[in-house]
Amino acid sequence: MAAVTEPNHVARTTWRYALLIAVAMIFVFPILFMVVSSLKPDAQLLRDTSSIAAFLPVGDISLDNYFGAFRRAPVGLFIFNSIFITLVTVLISLFLCSLAAFAFAYLEFRGKAVILSIIIATLIIPFETIAIPMLMVVNSLPFIGANGVQWGWLNTYHVQMVPFLADALTIFLFVQYFKDLPKELIEAARLDGASWFQVYRLVIVPIAGPVFATAAILKFLVMYNQYLWPLMVTQSEQVRPVMVGLQYFFQLNTAWGEVMAYLSMITIPVLAFYLVLQRAFIASIASTGIKG
Amino acid sequence: MAGLELKDIRKSYGNVEVIKGVDLSVEHGEFVVFVGPSGCGKSTLLRMIAGLEDITDGDLYIGDKRVNTTQPRDRGVAMVFQSYALYPHMSVYDNVGFGLRLKKMPKPERDKKIREAARILQMEELLERRPSQLSGGQRQRVAIGRAIVRNPDVFLFDEPLSNLDAALRGSMRMEISKLHNQLGATMIYVTHDQVEAMTLADKIVVLNAGIVQQIGSPLDLYNSPANLFVAGFIGSPKMNLIAVTASDATADTVTISGPALPSTTIPVATGHGIKPGDTITFGIRPHQLVRDEAGPLKGKVLLVEQLGNETIVNLDLPSGDQLVATLPGSAILHLGDTVTLGFDAKNAKLFDTNGDAVKPA
Known part of the structure; x- marks a missing residue:
């Protein structure tokens, strides 16, 4: 040595x-x-x-700033809204994007390459350029909820979720990961009698932990940090997320201590989510079972 | 259990045809081996039988059912992959029982089948382990177990032993052979290793560039290769093949000569079609060469491999051709020695200008 x-x-x-x-x-x-x-x-x-x-x-x-922050804004409600919107979006998005990627990676259908290229091309479109058209679209969409059919999605939770349920980056991440998995695993499962959905659910999802964790972290950050879109589509405090809530601290005279207290509080869910998935990420790195 | 029938099976990727019309009949319970060099289409053909590749043209029957467009799971086939393809997140027990679980077989029955397969393959103690905790040979057993429990009509093996070391390959080969006898199932086995082909097969299908070169029993292929490709591919060490000229031809003999070989008359069957002046190929197996001071082949020793029971000698002939001879283990030879070899003309093979074998007398 x-x-x-x-x-x-x-x-x-x-x-x-x-x-x-x-x-x-x-x-x-x-x-x-x-x-x-x-x-x-x-x-x-x-x-x-x-x-x-x-x-x-x-x-x-x-801890005065923390008490001050709670007096100035409904901090708990904002954090709840953000966590709710983010978690629901992340979960549905992981399901939809991984399913789409599964189809792109393993199924053969006409126009597959073109469709995937179009999806990936959307990565270069900045959100700001489509924000106004999207606002006009969601403003005239119907929604069937507890109160029957309603027109216009503004001031709701789902208007903050649905536009982000599928995105090119997440699909691309899954496609890349799935393409690297051994093709024989899918073939073996097909021969064992699995339907395509069973191959996805019973073979692919259990071994794709790392990419699910990565995609979840990235999506969580994007959703939790949403500012422009919720600012445009929500006027009611009841459904606003944390980033829009930050405005409450910049009126007349800015209370920097309270801003810092608010920021400290809204950082906690991000850190917690990251740490939980970090563990899942490491735990899910398993041997692929292919070759010796 | 069922036999198999391939009728003019073809496969193209775009404009490139990789399987060029295969006709093959496999009897129920037969062990058929597809053998050929890398890229010859043997795995593609197997995957077409499994249903993992589409059939571009032709008909595939399993039993008496045409299965060209049948889903893999409905063909009654089970496949063992070269890479084993075990599900890494499942125990051996779950890997073996996966197909049965999908079939919604009741748990007690499933358990019985899994344990029976484990008993046959002597892997009862491995059932709780994950694939990552198994050696290569054990993984291969699990892969075979997964095939057995499904009780398929046809077993398909895609180079199942090529990831194992030589010793393990030998013992697994024996086990697969035993398994075939025990189950009496139809098995199709792909390999590029001709020793595996010769030892396991009831019937060998030699493929090259998507074309079947010859179908026959191992000894048929060894003793009567249909063409130059099969002659060079089957047998280890390879058959010696030397270009010669037909100097004379009668109804039942051909006299050949060339720079490597003085005039020699080989008895052949009538109707051989060889004319004096044709450039043809003379073939002789290494172990059919004997030391004979009066023999026609004389060369310098290039390499000596002493294996104990036999000695393999590589000779450099004055013509520039090389020759391999398998001599008794007692033969003591040194590099640079001159050795003279003879052979019985009845053992010699001739291949015509197209490379097709001339029928022996």
Whole structure:
């Protein structure tokens, strides 16, 4: 093991760690600043920004900003709305996109390549360019709910979910993953008597954990961070998500401490979701059972 | 259980025809091996029987039912893949029972079948394991078990032993042969290994470039190859093939000569169609060559492989041709030695200008 104690190696390892720590700090410090600031009164918060104290929980520390945030806006409702909209969309989207990808990866049908190309081409269209036409479409769509048929989807949960149930990136992720799975597994299942849906449900889904976790994380972030669309389609507080709720803190005089408290609170679901799936991601990396 | 009938089966990908009209009859309970070099179409043909590839043209019958457009699961076939294709997230028990579960077979009956298959394949202690916890040979058993429990009319094997080491391949070969005797099922087996083909088959189908070269029992193919391809493919070491000229031809003999071989007369069946002056091919199996100081073939030793029971010698002939001879294990030879070999003319094979075998006398 002489190589390990070699001076060069030690120096290289030190540098590598120093670089990693520097990169980690770039990512960690904004979050640290947010959490620490949420505990400080506005005056101290602004004063501390010019020193290292901005990152340290020193001075007049309290949870007042959190209470203030709850007084200023229905924080709990916003968080619930966001989590509800996001989870429902993620779940349905994983199902629909993986099914579509399954068809693109394994079934033979006319025009398959063209349809997939068109879907992937939609990746280059910025959402902002289609936001207004989409608004006009959803405003004139019917919806059958508890109150019978209603026209126009504005001010509802589903207007924030349905347009995002299928997207090119998620389909593309699944297609790429499915194409790399051994074709023999699908053929063996077909010979064993499985229908296409059974192949999907009993063979493909159980071994596609990593791509489901990845797609879920990406979709969760996109949905949880939605701002423009919910701002356009919701006027009622009852259905608004967290990002639109942030506006409540920027009226007349901005209370920076409360902003930081609000941001700290709405970050928790994202971190929790990520950590849960991170575990699922690692647990689902299984041997493919192909070859020795 | 059922036999199989292939009538002028063809397969094209776009304009490229890969299977060019295969006719084959497989009796119930027969063990048929498709053999040929890589890319010859043997796996494609097997996959067409399984229903995993569409049939472009021709008719495929399993039993007396035409199954060209029948779904794979309804053809009564089970297949063992080269890569085993075990479901990685299921235990061995669930892998073997997957097909039965899909058939909605009651649990007690299913359990009985799975355990029976495990007993036949001696893998009872593996039932709770996952495929990742098994060795190559054990995975292969599971793959075979999965086929057995479905009680298919026809078993299809797609190079099932090619991922195993030599020793395991030998023992699995024996087990598959035993299994065939035990189940009495129709089996079709694809391999590029002619030793597997020779040891397992009741009938061998030699394929090259999508065309059937010859169909016959292993010994038929070995003793009477239909053409140059089969002659060169079946048998290890390969048959020696040397270009010669027909210097004379009577009704039942052909006299050949060439730079590698002095004038030699070979007895052939009448109606052979060879004319003096034709460039034809002379073939002789390595073990049919014997040391004979008066023999017609003389060459320098290039390589000696002493296997104990026999010695395989590669010779360089003055004509530039190379020759392989299988001599007794007691033959002591050194590189550069000159060796003279003879053969019995009755054992020699002749192939006409088209490469087709000339019938022996």
